[in-house]
Amino acid sequence: MVAHSRWLQLSYWVLCSLPILFLLIFFFYPLGVILASSLQWAGLSSLPSLGQFTKLLWFTTWQAAVSTLLTLALGLPGASVFARYQFPAKSALQALTTIPFVMPTLIVATAFVSLIGPNGIGNVVLQRLLRLSGPVLDLQHTIWVILLAHVFYNYSVVLRVVGTFWGNLNPALEESARVLGAGRWRAWREVVLPQLAPAVVSAALLTFLFCFTSFGVVMILGGPRFATIEVEIYRQTAQMLNLPFAALLALLQLAITFAVTSAYTALQRRTARPLQYRSAQATQRVPGSRQAKAWIAANVSLMSLLLLAPLAALIWRSLTLGGTFTLAYYSALSADLGGSYFFISPMVAIRNSLAYGAATVALSLMLGTLGAYLLTDRIRSLQRLVAWLDPLLILPLGASAVTLGLGYLTAFNRPPVNLVTSPALVPIVHSLIAFPFVLRTVLPALRSIRPSLREAAAVLGSTPSRVWWAIDLPLLARALATGAVYAFTISVGEFGATLLLARPEYATVPVLIYRHLSRPGLANAGQALAMSTILMGICALGFLLIERLEPGQAGSF
Amino acid sequence: MPILTVENIHKRLTGGIAVLQGMELAVEEGEVAGLLGPSGCGKTTLLRIIAGLETPDQGRVFFAGQDMLPVPVHQRGFGLMFQDYALFPHRNVAENIAYGLRVQKMPPAEIERRVQEMLELVNLTPLAHRDVHQLSGGEQQRVALARSLAPRPRLLMLDEPIGALDRTLRDRLLEDLRRILAHVRVTVLYVTHDQSEAFAVADRVILMADGRAVQVGTPEAVYRCPRNAWVARFLGMHNLLPGKWLGPGSVETEIGPLQVAGCGEGDTTVLIRPEAATLEGHQPGAKVAGTLVGRSFRGTLLHIMVRCPSGMLLAFDLPATTDAPTTGASVALTVRPDGIVCLRE
Numbered sequence: 001m002v003a004h005s006r007w008l009q010l011s012y013w014v015l016c017s018l019p020i021l022f023l024l025i026f027f028f029y030p031l032g033v034i035l036a037s038s039l040q041w042a043g044l045s046s047l048p049s050l051g052q053f054t055k056l057l058w059f060t061t062w063q064a065a066v067s068t069l070l071t072l073a074l075g076l077p078g079a080s081v082f083a084r085y086q087f088p089a090k091s092a093l094q095a096l097t098t099i100p101f102v103m104p105t106l107i108v109a110t111a112f113v114s115l116i117g118p119n120g121i122g123n124v125v126l127q128r129l130l131r132l133s134g135p136v137l138d139l140q141h142t143i144w145v146i147l148l149a150h151v152f153y154n155y156s157v158v159l160r161v162v163g164t165f166w167g168n169l170n171p172a173l174e175e176s177a178r179v180l181g182a183g184r185w186r187a188w189r190e191v192v193l194p195q196l197a198p199a200v201v202s203a204a205l206l207t208f209l210f211c212f213t214s215f216g217v218v219m220i221l222g223g224p225r226f227a228t229i230e231v232e233i234y235r236q237t238a239q240m241l242n243l244p245f246a247a248l249l250a251l252l253q254l255a256i257t258f259a260v261t262s263a264y265t266a267l268q269r270r271t272a273r274p275l276q277y278r279s280a281q282a283t284q285r286v287p288g289s290r291q292a293k294a295w296i297a298a299n300v301s302l303m304s305l306l307l308l309a310p311l312a313a314l315i316w317r318s319l320t321l322g323g324t325f326t327l328a329y330y331s332a333l334s335a336d337l338g339g340s341y342f343f344i345s346p347m348v349a350i351r352n353s354l355a356y357g358a359a360t361v362a363l364s365l366m367l368g369t370l371g372a373y374l375l376t377d378r379i380r381s382l383q384r385l386v387a388w389l390d391p392l393l394i395l396p397l398g399a400s401a402v403t404l405g406l407g408y409l410t411a412f413n414r415p416p417v418n419l420v421t422s423p424a425l426v427p428i429v430h431s432l433i434a435f436p437f438v439l440r441t442v443l444p445a446l447r448s449i450r451p452s453l454r455e456a457a458a459v460l461g462s463t464p465s466r467v468w469w470a471i472d473l474p475l476l477a478r479a480l481a482t483g484a485v486y487a488f489t490i491s492v493g494e495f496g497a498t499l500l501l502a503r504p505e506y507a508t509v510p511v512l513i514y515r516h517l518s519r520p521g522l523a524n525a526g527q528a529l530a531m532s533t534i535l536m537g538i539c540a541l542g543f544l545l546i547e548r549l550e551p552g553q554a555g556s557f
Numbered sequence: 558m559p560i561l562t563v564e565n566i567h568k569r570l571t572g573g574i575a576v577l578q579g580m581e582l583a584v585e586e587g588e589v590a591g592l593l594g595p596s597g598c599g600k601t602t603l604l605r606i607i608a609g610l611e612t613p614d615q616g617r618v619f620f621a622g623q624d625m626l627p628v629p630v631h632q633r634g635f636g637l638m639f640q641d642y643a644l645f646p647h648r649n650v651a652e653n654i655a656y657g658l659r660v661q662k663m664p665p666a667e668i669e670r671r672v673q674e675m676l677e678l679v680n681l682t683p684l685a686h687r688d689v690h691q692l693s694g695g696e697q698q699r700v701a702l703a704r705s706l707a708p709r710p711r712l713l714m715l716d717e718p719i720g721a722l723d724r725t726l727r728d729r730l731l732e733d734l735r736r737i738l739a740h741v742r743v744t745v746l747y748v749t750h751d752q753s754e755a756f757a758v759a760d761r762v763i764l765m766a767d768g769r770a771v772q773v774g775t776p777e778a779v780y781r782c783p784r785n786a787w788v789a790r791f792l793g794m795h796n797l798l799p800g801k802w803l804g805p806g807s808v809e810t811e812i813g814p815l816q817v818a819g820c821g822e823g824d825t826t827v828l829i830r831p832e833a834a835t836l837e838g839h840q841p842g843a844k845v846a847g848t849l850v851g852r853s854f855r856g857t858l859l860h861i862m863v864r865c866p867s868g869m870l871l872a873f874d875l876p877a878t879t880d881a882p883t884t885g886a887s888v889a890l891t892v893r894p895d896g897i898v899c900l901r902e
Contacts, residue, residue, distance in 0.1 A: 086571070172643035175610055178630045179637045180657035180708060187631075191645060286571050288612065 008464055019371040019393065019435070026428055027396055030407025031254065034247040037410055057252070060228040063143065063218075064211035067150035071207050072200070074151060074302065075158030081299045082159060083166035085292065086284045093300065094159075095547050100307050101156040102543045103536060104493030105216030106510045110517065110532045111310035112149050112221055114317040121313040141223035149217045152306060154207040161206065165199035166192075170278045198267060205264045209257060213400045215496045220517065229253045230400045230496070237406050238500060247410070250403040257399060314536065318529035329530035344505060346531055349512040353492050356508060359427035360434055360491035361484050367431060368438025368483055369476070372446045375439075393439055396432045404429055405500030423506045426498055430491040437490065438483035445479035446472075482549045489542035493535065509535055559583035560744055561607070561712060566616035568602055568768075576602050577613070578768035584712075589738055589745040591759025591776075593752060595791065599768040600748045601640070604714045607746070608637045620712065631660075636710030636743075640717045642701040644689040650700050651676070651685045657708035675703040678737060695726050702734070706741060713738075714746045719754065731757055752792055756780075764788055784901050789828050796829040796871045797900075808899070811867040815843050820899035832858075833896020834873040836881065838889060843897060845871065845890045849882055863888060 082094065100108065116122045126132075169192065177187035215230040227235065229249050236246035287293045318329055371393050396404070408425060449472060457467045495510040502511055509531055516528035563582035569575050576599040584590040592600050605611045607618055609630035618625040625633060644653050651672050658668045676682045679699040684692070689700065698718060705713060718734065719727045735758055738745055749755050755762050756776040764772045764779065772784040783789040786797050800808040800815070802822045808815050810827055817827060834845070850870070851862035858874045859881055865871065873890065875881060882888055 170641070170643065172639045172641060173645060175630075176637070176639060176643040176704075177645075177656065177660075178610070179608055179633075179635060180704070181631050181634075181660035182656075183629075183631050186660070195646070 016370050016374040016377070019367045019374065019439075020389075022367055022432075022435075023393070023396075026408075026432055027399070027404070030404065030411040031250075031399075033411040034250050034403070034407050037244060037247050056227065056229060056232055056249075059226070060212060060230075063146060063150075063228070064208050064214070067147050067154070067211040068204050068207045070147055071151045071154045071158055072204060074306070075155050075203070076162065076200070077295075078155065078159050078299050078303055079163035079166055081296050082163040083169075084284060085287050085296055087287060087296055093303065095544070097159055097303055097307050098156045099311070099540055099543055100152055101154070102489060102493075102539050103153075103311075104495055104510055104539065105153070105214070106220070106495045106513055107314070107493070107532050107536050107539070108149055108153055108310070109216050109220035110513065110528065111314040111536075112145060112152070113517075114529065115310045115313035116145065121316055141221070141225060143222075143226070145221045146214075146218055146226065149221055150207075150211045150214065152310060153217070154210055155303070155307060157206050157210070158203045161203040162196065162199045166196060167283060168278055169195055169283065171283050202264065202267050205260055205267070209260045209264070212260070213253065213257060215400070215402060220514070230402050233400070233406060234402045234496070234500065237402075237409070243406070243410060246406055250400070250406055253403060254399055258395065261395065311536065314529065315533055318526070318533040321526070329526035332527055332530070344507055344512065346509075346512060346527060348505075349507055349509045349531075350534075352502075352506055353508040353510075356427050356430060357488045357491040359424075360430040361487045363427060363431040364435035364438050364487040365480060365484055367435040368487075369442050369480065371435065371439045372442040375443060376446050393436060396436055401429070401433060401494065401496035402500060404432065405497035408497075408501060423503070425501050426506065426508070427491070429497045429501060430494055431487070433494065433497075434487040434490040437486040441483040441486060442476060442479045445476050449475050478549050482546050485542045485545050485549070489539050492538055492542075560586040560621055561746070562619040563603070563607065564617045564619070566603065566606060566613045566618075568599070568606065568611070568613050570602075576768055577606075580616070580765070580768060581770055582763060584744060584746060586744055587742055588760045589747060589758055591755035591762040592746060592748045592765055593755040593759075593762050594750065594765030596750055598765045600750075600765060601716055603765075604637065604716055604746065604748055607712075608635055608714060609633050634708075634711045636705035636708070636713040638701050638705045638713070638715045638718055640720060642697045642721075644697060644700055644704070646690055647688065649686050649688050650681060650692070653689060653700055654703045654707050656704065661708055671707055675707050678706070678740070679703045679733075694722050695730055698722065698730060699733070702737065706737075706743070710743065712744050712746065714748070716748050717750070718747075720749070720751075727754075734758060764791070766791075782898060782901075783828065786826055786900060789900065794828055794831060796831060796873075798827045798829070798869065800825050800827040800899075811869055812845060812865050813843075815897055816894060817897045817899050826900045828898045828900055829871065829892055830896040830898070831872055831874045833893045834875065834890040835893075836875065836879060836888070836890060838891060840891045840893070842894050843892045845892055847871070847888060849884055849886055849888045852881055852884060861888075863890065 078097075082090070103111075112120075114120050173191050173195070174187050177191045178184070182190065212228070213230050214228055215234070218226055218228050219231045219234070222231075229252065233246045233249045233253070236242040236249070287296055319325055319327070321328060371389075375389060375393070408429065412425070453471050453475075454467050457471050458464075462470060492508075493510060494508075495514070498508050499511055499514065502508060507515075513528045513531050513535070516524040516531075561582070561584040563580060566577050566580040567575070568577040576597075580599065580603055582590075582592075582603075592603070594600050602611065606613050607625075609625065609628065612626070620633075645656065654672045654675050655668050658671055663671070672685075673682070676685055679702060681696065681699055681703070684696065689697065692700065698721075702715075702718070719730050722730060731754060738758070747755065747758055759776065761774065762776055762779055763770050766787060772779055772788050774782075779788070780792060783792060783794065789795075789797060798810040798812065800810040800817075800820075801824060802820055803809045803814060806816055806818055806820075808817050808820050808825065808827055815827060820827075829845075845863065845865065847863040847865040849861060850864045853860045854877070856877070858877055859879050861873050861875060861881060863871050863873065
């Protein structure tokens with residue numbers, strides 16, 4: 001490392017410790033408060049019976065496990081298509097299939113309602129075709145729609161994680177097995193599958209994590225009958241005002257997610273690349289046989305149906321009223337329909353969302369970049385610390401947003417730190433969730449800057465700040481831009497914590513959508529659809545921007 | 558009757574590049590056939606087509622009289638050793654070698670016996686239970702060879718088997734390969750871009766360029782009578798002179814008239830072998846005079862470059878003990894009559 005003045009070194013250390021401080025104050029402290037309060041109230045009658053507790057845990061676990069298995073079952077064939085073949089419009093399809101993943105879960109819920117709800121497109125079309133009077137698919141508020149939505153959401157995880165890994169495997173291994181006499185299926189089972197195992201387990205862990213902490217999907221699509229731990233935390237906090245129980249649940253969820261994220265990061269460290277790595281360009285081929293083409297066609301159709309149909313249904317429903325094309329919902333956005341105290345106009349909500357988004361971008365860019373510098377520092381004494389910091393700095397991803405919101409409500413609701421009434425709380429929560437993404441994006445870019453570049457600049461006479469400005473910043477510019485877009489789309493789409501924390505006058509678009517959805521009336525539903533479509537558009541745009549800046553990055557961790 | 562026949566194979570890769578353009582090949586049973594050609598001439602693609610990993614756009618492959626095209630890869634009974642060995646990772650040496658035998662559903666005792674036999678053949682018996690990623694390059698190569706030989710293939714194809722190794726290792730392993738192939742007596746198709754390797758191993762070489770066979774013959778025959786200028790250059794002979802037929806046994810070239818047997822009428826190309834020259838003036842043969850412009854001692858021979866009065870640059874390999882003049886001096890060489898050849902094309 002180039003020698004610097006002591007004052008410069010000191011300021012460097014102060015800056016780099018900011019992410020850790022941020023985590024300590026805004027993550028560990030609220031969680032500590034939750035722990036304390038749950039221990040304090042343990043044993044009182046406000047806690048439910050053990051039976052209720054186990055039932056909740058059991059449901060959360062098995063729905064996550066079944067969702068994971070379903071996603072793997074559908075996603076692995078899709079991954080095989082992406083890994084092994086080149087076909088027209090492949091990159092477009094690849095980009096499109098990741099869009100569901102960056103959609104806020106709320107949008108996923110409304111999209112599914114638009115497709116297979118009682119008034120959804122699916123039902124309308126089927127009714128017409130089969131000439132029935134009532135809805136054909138009555139999946140609303142059943143377990144099936146929850147599972148389906150989970151598959152929708154996580155299909156792209158399997159596609160990306162397993163597909164990329166698979167594409168980098170050396171095809172000569174499978175070919176050797178076939179020349180030695182093994183049939184296609186046997187060669188795949190005995191040679192490819194063992195190599196693929198780490199990627200499959202990685203994808204499974206990630207999917208399990210997302211399904212286990214599922215909130216929006218279960219609450220909106222599942223209805224009052226179903227509750228995961230996350231949903232129950234929200235209900236106990238916001239509706240029953242039973243904070244001790246909520247705190248206990250939050251702790252349980254945190255413990256389980258920590259176990260899963262630890263397993264995931266450990267696996268990632270060991271299996272970043274396949275043992276016999278080949279570039280994807282070298283291994284992919286144009287499909288020759290009819291079998292191969294049929295296989296590709298079947299999977300592409302499934303992908304389109306499963307992943308694009310709900311989103312298309314959402315756009316469609318927002319533009320039609322009773323079968324006729326209309327922009328009424330969109331024009332009604334500027335009107336204030338409610339008139340009640342808690343009701344704010346959609347334009348105000350949009351303004352709030354954008355403002356929060358901007359604040360989140362600024363905060364998480366700073367924290368994520370500083371965190372990346374901390375993790376790439378070469379001082380030996382820091383190396384051991386870095387091994388701990390790595391999983392620690394992405395821990396907020398695993399903690400549920402609702403838990404965080406709850407933590408803030410309990411920790412920051414009294415002096416000296418009374419933030420609950422302040423609008424600053426929301427960007428802080430958003431940044432907590434977003435900055436790990438920024439970190440994950442900036443880190444590889446930072447690691448790829450050769451130290452000799454900085455040293456050359458220093459030898460040529462640049463001051464340290466100039467070195468950063470002239471060397472680091474341009475090389476990091478793309479990663480920073482990508483991180484900024486991530487942070488923005490995460491902030492704009494965040495639902496769980498914002499629902500708990502945002503004061504009525506500072507509500508965001510997702511919160512407003514939720515409120516509209518939970519009220520009867522066509523106008524309300526229409527406005528919710530219009531806002532959902534706009535939100536979806538913003539997220540899709542953000543995603544396409546990410547793909548532009550750093551191809552292949554979106555959706556990877 | 559050759560056991561392997563390849564007829565008029567055409568293959569285009571994605572992107573439209575024609576990698577095989579009418580390739581023909583015939584290999585006798587028990588023979589080691591060397592497929593020799595520069596990188597990109599289609600050798601590996603041809604191997605893959607014969608193995609069944611790719612289908613040709615046109616043409617057919619016959620083995621023992623049977624058309625191989627409808628036969629899937631795993632039923633052909635061939636052996637293929639990949640350039641990067643493609644050993645199954647996280648499996649040990651013995652398990653790798655046993656793979657083909659397990660697929661054939663051999664009884665376990667048989668498998669064990671055969672694996673031991675193979676390990677002895679390639680000199681790797683103490684490493685039977687070593688994980689493959691712990692092996693050195695040379696050891697991996699021998700495991701790959703053993704694995705492809707274990708199931709007793711009807712045809713063994715080797716794709717640049719020692720290409721990935723360093724010089725000293727290559728010479729040693731080439732010797733091992735020759736010994737093993739001679740011992741096993743299986744029909745072999747050996748693909749390489751290295752002429753000395755092909756000559757060392759093969760009974761017959763097939764020279765390949767631009768997706769076609771250019772010349773076929775024993776190493777000696779090909780070296781003695783290269784078919785055209787391209788073959789001569791590929792085999793390391795660069796003294797090529799355009800010539801005009803003067804009369805029977807005589808050709809006019811820019812360094813004067815030369816006595817060459819077997820030249821046809823009209824324009825032709827004359828090759829002067831680099832090893833056929835000597836500084837001894839009293840030997841019979843063609844005289845070549847010029848200025849010595851370069852010399853480099855190569856251990857077993859002395860390589861010199863001579864510029865003739867016409868401007869032509871000729872290269873010769875003299876015995877190492879020759880007392881050659883210094884650079885810049887004039888030099889007179891005598892070329893043995895059998896060292897001057899007319900190329901047929």
